[in-house]
Amino acid sequence: xxxxxxxAFLAVAEELHFGRAAKRLHMAQPPLSRLIRQLEAELxxxxxERSTRHVTLTPQGEALLEPARELVxxxxxxxxxxxKSQQGEIGRARLGFAGASVNQAVGELARQVxxxxxxxxxxxxxxxFSHLGLQKVLDDSLDLxxxxxxxxxxxxxxxxxxxxxxxxxxxESHPLADRETVDVEDLAEEAWIVLPGGAGATLPNxxxxxxxxxxxxxxxxxxxxxxxTLVVLVGAGMGISLILSSVxxxxxxxxxxYKPLTREQKPVEVRLIWRRGDPNPALQSVIEISETVFPAPxxxxxxxxxxxxx
Numbered sequence: 001x002x003x004x005x006x007x008a009f010l011a012v013a014e015e016l017h018f019g020r021a022a023k024r025l026h027m028a029q030p031p032l033s034r035l036i037r038q039l040e041a042e043l044x045x046x047x048x049e050r051s052t053r054h055v056t057l058t059p060q061g062e063a064l065l066e067p068a069r070e071l072v073x074x075x076x077x078x079x080x081x082x083x084k085s086q087q088g089e090i091g092r093a094r095l096g097f098a099g100a101s102v103n104q105a106v107g108e109l110a111r112q113v114x115x116x117x118x119x120x121x122x123x124x125x126x127x128x129f130s131h132l133g134l135q136k137v138l139d140d141s142l143d144l145x146x147x148x149x150x151x152x153x154x155x156x157x158x159x160x161x162x163x164x165x166x167x168x169x170x171x172e173s174h175p176l177a178d179r180e181t182v183d184v185e186d187l188a189e190e191a192w193i194v195l196p197g198g199a200g201a202t203l204p205n206x207x208x209x210x211x212x213x214x215x216x217x218x219x220x221x222x223x224x225x226x227x228x229t230l231v232v233l234v235g236a237g238m239g240i241s242l243i244l245s246s247v248x249x250x251x252x253x254x255x256x257x258y259k260p261l262t263r264e265q266k267p268v269e270v271r272l273i274w275r276r277g278d279p280n281p282a283l284q285s286v287i288e289i290s291e292t293v294f295p296a297p298x299x300x301x302x303x304x305x306x307x308x309x310x
Contacts (some may be wrong), residue, residue: 091282
């Protein structure tokens with residue numbers, strides 16, 4: 001049964017008068033009568049008993065009332081779903097993030113999305129290292145990623161959500177642990193523990209640049225799978241690491257001290273990225289909500305988007 005025929009049937013059933021039903025539907029009576037006859041022919045049943053004075057429902061008509069109402073309500077819900085989807089009130093957005101260092105921020109974003117846009121399903125995927133997360137945004141495996149990149153390709157849009165300081169993580173028994181700051185040149189002979197690298201991975205790139213400027217190649221003894229493991233390895237005296245202030249602030253670090261570098265370094269940008277021109281309205285709603293959860297640092301004066309990769 002088509003929706004417009006269900007609406008016509010319900011109007012006649014509720015008015016029990018073809019003239020009043022036609023007026024309610026903003027149509028003439030003859031087309032309404034034809035619709036009802038077509039519906040009866042399709043169903044193979046008489047729905048109304050008609051006389052010159054009365055219109056009454058047959059038992060078959062009575063049985064059709066509830067299914068017809070459900071069909072009309074479903075059609076209205078479908079229209080409402082499409083409208084809300086177009087307005088970014090419902091839908092799905094897949095967010096990747098790097099793990100412990102941004103857990104609290106991601107949790108707050110998820111809470112605000114649920115509060116302000118309860119119809120949006122925000123799916124969270126942790127342990128997405130930045131260089132892998134970028135690739136997943138580009139190949140449409142994820143819609144959004146929070147991470148750190150010194151360069152981003154032109155196919156990606158982003159907004160700055162935080163700035164982080166580069167630190168050296170040392171075992172508390174290390175000879176340099178009592179210093180206020182650490183010179184990179186003093187770390188030439190150290191064993192280094194790093195996170196997985198790759199094209200566009202910020203920390204490995206920063207370490208290589210610092211070491212090159214200081215005239216040495218870092219001796220990497222272990223690649224940790226995540227920040228939690230890295231901190232445990234440093235605390236166990238297995239080596240030192242270049243690390244971010246967010247790890248210091250969010251990851252338990254027994255036996256580890258964090259020291260800034262003597263020469264001030266450019267802060268590491270934490271960004272929310274997404275595919276440029278992505279038409280998903282739910283994605284746009286999450287981006288808008290992120291602007292209140294992650295206000296851009298007020299003292300940051302460089303343009304919001306990083307330079308495209310050469």
